Amino acid sequence: MASLKPILSHIDNIPSTPGKFKADKSSLYYLHHRFRLHSTVPRITFWSLVFLALISLFFFMSPPSTTAPRRGLRTTASYGGSGWENQVKASAKIRSRNGHSVLVTGAAGFVGAHASLALKRRGDGVVGLDNFNSYYDISLKKSRKSQLLDRAGVFVVDGDINDAVLLRKLFGIVHFTHVLHLAAQAGVRYAMVNPNSYIKSNVDGFVNLLEVAKSTNPQPAIVWASSSSVYGLNTKVPFSEKDRTDQPASLYAATKKAGEEIAHTYNHIYGLSITGLRFFTVYGPWGRPDMAYFFFTKDILKRRPISIFEGAQHTTVARDFTYIDDIVKGCLSALDTAKKSTGSGGKKKGEAQFRIINLGNTSPVSVNKLVSILEKLLKVKAKKKVVLMPRNGDVPFTHANISLARKELGYRPTTDLETGLKKFVKWYLDYYGTKKKSAF
Numbered sequence: 437m438a439s440l441k442p443i444l445s446h447i448d449n450i451p452s453t454p455g456k457f458k459a460d461k462s463s464l465y466y467l468h469h470r471f472r473l474h475s476t477v478p479r480i481t482f483w484s485l486v487f488l489a490l491i492s493l494f495f496f497m498s499p500p501s502t503t504a505p506r507r508g509l510r511t512t513a514s515y516g517g518s519g520w521e522n523q524v525k526a527s528a529k530i531r532s533r534n535g536h537s538v539l540v541t542g543a544a545g546f547v548g549a550h551a552s553l554a555l556k557r558r559g560d561g562v563v564g565l566d567n568f569n570s571y572y573d574i575s576l577k578k579s580r581k582s583q584l585l586d587r588a589g590v591f592v593v594d595g596d597i598n599d600a601v602l603l604r605k606l607f608g609i610v611h612f613t614h615v616l617h618l619a620a621q622a623g624v625r626y627a628m629v630n631p632n633s634y635i636k637s638n639v640d641g642f643v644n645l646l647e648v649a650k651s652t653n654p655q656p657a658i659v660w661a662s663s664s665s666v667y668g669l670n671t672k673v674p675f676s677e678k679d680r681t682d683q684p685a686s687l688y689a690a691t692k693k694a695g696e697e698i699a700h701t702y703n704h705i706y707g708l709s710i711t712g713l714r715f716f717t718v719y720g721p722w723g724r725p726d727m728a729y730f731f732f733t734k735d736i737l738k739r740r741p742i743s744i745f746e747g748a749q750h751t752t753v754a755r756d757f758t759y760i761d762d763i764v765k766g767c768l769s770a771l772d773t774a775k776k777s778t779g780s781g782g783k784k785k786g787e788a789q790f791r792i793i794n795l796g797n798t799s800p801v802s803v804n805k806l807v808s809i810l811e812k813l814l815k816v817k818a819k820k821k822v823v824l825m826p827r828n829g830d831v832p833f834t835h836a837n838i839s840l841a842r843k844e845l846g847y848r849p850t851t852d853l854e855t856g857l858k859k860f861v862k863w864y865l866d867y868y869g870t871k872k873k874s875a876f
């Protein structure tokens with residue numbers, strides 16, 4: 437608590453005969469005398485206002501806590517009431533024949549916003565849920581909501597997947613046919629900074645959601661975001677769903693693998709239909725500022741150096757970068773081909789569908805190539821530092837075998853990295869321009 441002494445001590449030094457002292461108009465002394473605060477009541481009011489001003493200054497100036505991403509602008513979830521319920525019902529309304537009614541968790545996130553928009557545009561009912569946490573710039577999440585979701589009529593509940601009361605309330609208002617579960621603590625490297633955030637969101641949060649879903653009647657079918665990172669240190673490429681996934685390289689990957697095992701138990705015990713999608717480094721407009729393609733763009737434009745990781749013996753590091761529109765098509769196909777859950781009210785009535793499917797681009801590209809594409813698109817030469825990939829949970833390469841996605845979902849990615857980055861850079865320059873504050 438910042439001491440008030442230095443500020444108030446300024447008052448003591450002021451001479452007692454106001455006439456001799458040309459008070460600086462902004463000083464409290466001047467205000468005190470100017471507004472005739474001699475009598476008691478206004479004086480108490482004056483000093484209480486000063487105290488409140490100082491307190492609020494302290495809170496707005498205090499650094500954000502590094503322990504966990506803070507919830508959005510609300511410290512406690514506030515929901516309920518007929519107006520709120522009507523918004524939820526309206527947003528969940530199905531407007532197309534055989535449409536779905538989908539709860540999208542992480543709806544203000546990168547994939548969540550794009551997927552919610554695509555579902556709404558084709559006539560599905562969509563209700564979003566997001567805790568607007570501060571893992572990255574909250575204003576970007578708010579902009580996805582205001583510029584994409586609000587305009588499309590997608591209501592986004594400001595709430596947390598760990599809030600079972602809220603989830604039960606939502607399932608009580610809407611018989612969701614599907615849940616597209618995209619809320620998670622993402623990011624490979626951040627897991628070394630804030631490990632508990634991954635347990636809270638990717639394990640506790642997922643179990644909480646499954647606990648509520650298994651007890652609803654009828655149960656929804658669930659499609660959720662797993663990750664290519666579960667392949668960890670595998671060397672056999674391309675990665676196939678049948679490959680071992682017991683050597684994760686990061687806590688992030690381990691929590692996503694745990695999610696796959698947990699999903700299997702809820703499928704086996706309660707009859708929940710569950711499809712896990714292993715996303716491969718998703719990028720595109722409205723993306724995540726914590727990802728390399730995004731902050732490389734920012735740093736190149738600001739003429740700041742970027743670190744390009746390389747493996748041992750100077751091997752290149754590569755990713756199977758997958759454009760957001762291709763990922764969204766995969767998500768919607770997974771929802772459309774998801775079989776109904778067999779249980780109701782927590783009781784399984786028959787075997788239920790359980791799937792794990794890669795969603796990648798099947799054409800890995802080196803980070804060096806990513807950077808040279810960005811240099812061409814931005815017309816700025818990057819200041820490159822080549823560094824040995826730190827032991828931070830990163831893996832040297834990813835490469836998706838998508839034959840199962842092709843067979844199960846009719847999935848066919850169509851956007852190569854250069855085309856996709858061109859769309860991303862166009863969005864980036866438009867959204868941030870040169871005047872707006874930086875992305876991160």
Ligand SMILES: O=C(O)[C@H]1O[C@H](OP(=O)(O)OP(=O)(O)OC[C@H]2O[C@@H](n3ccc(=O)[nH]c3=O)[C@H](O)[C@@H]2O)[C@H](O)[C@@H](O)[C@@H]1O
Pocket residue numbers: 622623624662663664665714715716717718726727728729743744745746753754755803825830831832834
């Ligand atoms: O495929 C996935 O499932 C994962 O893809 C990304 O993780 P990652 O592939 O590591 O994406 P970035 O953090 O954007 O890194 C892209 C590439 O750039 C490299 N990199 C990253 C940072 C940096 O400073 N320099 C650098 O060369 C990384 O090693 C990686 O090869 C997302 O951040 C994860 O949330 C997601 O689950």
